[in-house]
Amino acid sequence: MLPRYRRLVERLTQKGLLKVVCGTDTLGVGINVPIRTVLFSGLSKYDGVRQRHLQVREFQQIAGRAGRAGYDTLGRVVVQAPEHEVENAKMVRKAGDDAKKLRRIQRKKPPEGFVNWSERTFDKLTTGEPEPLASRMKVSHAMVLNVVARPGDAFASMRALLEDNHSDRAEQRRMINDAIGIYRALVAGGVVERLAEPDADGRTVRLTVDLQENFALNQPLAPFGVAALEILDPDSDTYALDVVSVVEAILDDPRPIINAQRKAARGEAVAGMKAEGIEYEERMELLEEVEHPQPLREELEAAYETYRKGHPWVADHELRPKSVVREMWETSMTFSEYVSRYQLARSEGLVLRYLADAYRTLVHTVPETYRDDVLRDITDWLGEVVRQTDSSLLDEWAALAAGGGGSVDVTIAHDPDAPPPPVTSNDRAFRVLVRNALFRRVELMALRRWNDLGALDAAAGWTADLWHEAIDDYFAEYDTLGTGPDARGPAMLVVDTDPEGAETRVWHVRQILEDPEGDRDWAIFATVHLDASDEAGEAVVQVTDVGPLTEADA
Structure with a gap:
């Protein structure tokens, strides 16, 4: 103990x-x-x-x-x-x-x-006497998919699985009906096809798409999610985040987060309506229409209606567009910052569980053909956020997967009391954490919120007054500061991982600012302390300067 x-x-x-x-x-x-x-x-x-x-x-x-x-x-x-x-x-x-x-x-x-x-x-x-055990067996898309992927007759295997168990006959019949519905959804979604003749491995049905290892449809609406990826534009600047929104739409709502988002949105709406002089009664009516963020809601609902016509059994499940992972990424917030933003201290476990579910769904449900470098960055970042907050969630999942003969790209901690692996050990994910930490400052700088920046960096000597002066200097030269996808891309972050003369493990980095003229001659300069980051479980960034690039920086 x-x-x-x-x-x-x-x-x-x-x-x-x-x-x-x-x-x-x-x-x-x-x-x-x-x-x-x-x-x-x-x-x-x-x-x-x-x-x-x-x-x-x-x-x-x-x-x-x-x-x-x-x-x-x-x-x-x-x-x-x-x-x-x-x-x-x-x-x-x-x-x-x-x-x-x-x-x-x-x-x-x-x-x-x-x-x-x-x-x-x-x-x-x-x-007291322990309560009698009750069968919790459930038929899922992942179960059907795994049976189809095996050699042999999938129908015979499913029949044996659904009839040779401890459930009563009524429950067995219900599971058989569920399995039939899931199979039809997979066939209609183009994930599975029936073969006229058994193949060399005795399969009578087979997978038709190239799925990554451990692909699984672990949500009731996962087949719709896979089908909905077809409507996204891979050339869009927001493509990777749109994939995230599709994934979030098929997950259950984390109610405390949704309620907090709705409350915050309505608070902002009330302030705006008061500034416009809208009367109280009208404000109350308009507030009924204010909801939490729901990216791609219209597009996904239209696609869902079309999908449901050919798959009537999905009507039992509701599509739930929302933005939790997407909002965290777009605002570059850490887990603790997000919890603080919405005052979710009493629901930290629920927030973490939702993020872990989103991560697993991104890893297991999105086919490799729909992944790009930005989506891989988001997935790595999300996994590291969950792992550094509570590694047991991913460790338990990894242990279960390994125990079942599978393998997943997460570290299994055999000692339950062992700390998570150092945050710097996953180089790609750590670079994303650094980029997010610096881009958070870019966004605050674009909004001219020097007090918030001072709260972030006062301990490093960069007070609100210094940030105020730097922001004034930048906007004296340029009218706007970009915060779009190009502004937060990896090309805008320059990292020196082995600075000359460094006595400790540090990186020297500079976040280049996207100005409207395309000069890219301003940057935020910072030092990333690796040992401190490992101890904190997140990127520890110390701002050292904000200003124009010199010839030596080029």
């Missing part, structure tokens, strides 16, 4: 705020064998729909990690009391035996919507 948790267990147990079970009611004094301890901070969880108590099976499965069969003879499980109960116990302890003080105590109540637990809940979980 980590030292900080050990100290917490000892302190709270000594105060009587925790209960210890599994063989001992002490802290193990006098015991000469190591005792594995599991600490529960709560006995309730959010199951994706609601907050509820842990089930007996869930509790005992987690508690079982306090000991390993064949290795440990003793384990310990500790449950922390609810926070309001802890505060109440502190107040009672402080009042002591003074009856007057005890009567004056205003006991704290659980927060609204809080699912409380008590010692009775604890006793039920430790002594």
Whole structure:
């Protein structure tokens, strides 16, 4: 157990705020064998729909990690009391035996919507019978695709898979109908075709497209997503981001993010309408039309209507255009900046899970023929954002894929307590992180937001006043500052990875600014500290100058 948790267990147990079970009611004094301890901070969880108590099976499965069969003879499980109960116990302890003080105590109540637990809940979980197991088998596009890709008769294999399982007959029939619908969608989408005669491997159906390794359609609308990629213009400046928007449209909505985006959009709309002098009643009517960002909404909805006519079974699933990954990329925000922007601190796990789902879908669902260098940069960047925030999400996925005989391009951490790989170890992804960090400054510079720039770089000596002066100097020479795709492209970032005389691992970089005349003679100069970046899990960029390029810089 980590030292900080050990100290917490000892302190709270000594105060009587925790209960210890599994063989001992002490802290193990006098015991000469190591005792594995599991600490529960709560006995309730959010199951994706609601907050509820842990089930007996869930509790005992987690508690079982306090000991390993064949290795440990003793384990310990500790449950922390609810926070309001802890505060109440502190107040009672402080009042002591003074009856007057005890009567004056205003006991704290659980927060609204809080699912409380008590010692009775604890006793039920430790002594109750585990709930019976229920089959969770689901038919997915990925399952059908994997069966089709195998040698042999796919229909016979699917029939055996769907009928030889622990589901009841009614559920088996439902899964068979789902499999038929998915197969029809794959055929209609041109992903799979029926063969007149079995091929050399005994296949009666086969894949018709060149899919990358581990290609999978893991979302109900994934076949539509693959088909919708056909409507995109590969020559468009926004092509890669449009692919991202197609992917995001087939993912479930992360509700807290969508609500925060809608709130922010309506706040900006209200400010604009007030500035225009629009009356209150009209403002309220207009606000009903303000939604969260939904790139390609009209194009995708039109394509979906056409697709649904030939695939009526997809009507059970709703298309959900949105912009989370795309917005993060376009604004060059880090994970923490995005969470702060929308005040999502309580939903960090949901944000991270959504980003991980988007990354997996980009990797597994977008065929290689639709990828360009920008989309590869976006995919690498997104994977690194997830990995550096919580590597376990990708590590678990990688371990499952490897265990199933597959392989994916992510690092598997066999030690669950091991930190993620250094952020600088993935050179391509790290360069994208550096480029995004510098382009964030370009965007703020174009908006003349020197106070925000000062907040980013004051620690490096580049205060808001210095940024203000540099911005004034630039706009005294040019009318505008470009922030389009060309302005953020890799050609605008010059990197010296081995600067002469450097005593530590640093890069010297300059972000060239896109001026309207095409002179490209201004730049943001910075130093990237690699060791500090590894420690922080993101690019640590220190601005050193902003100004015209000299002959020495050319």
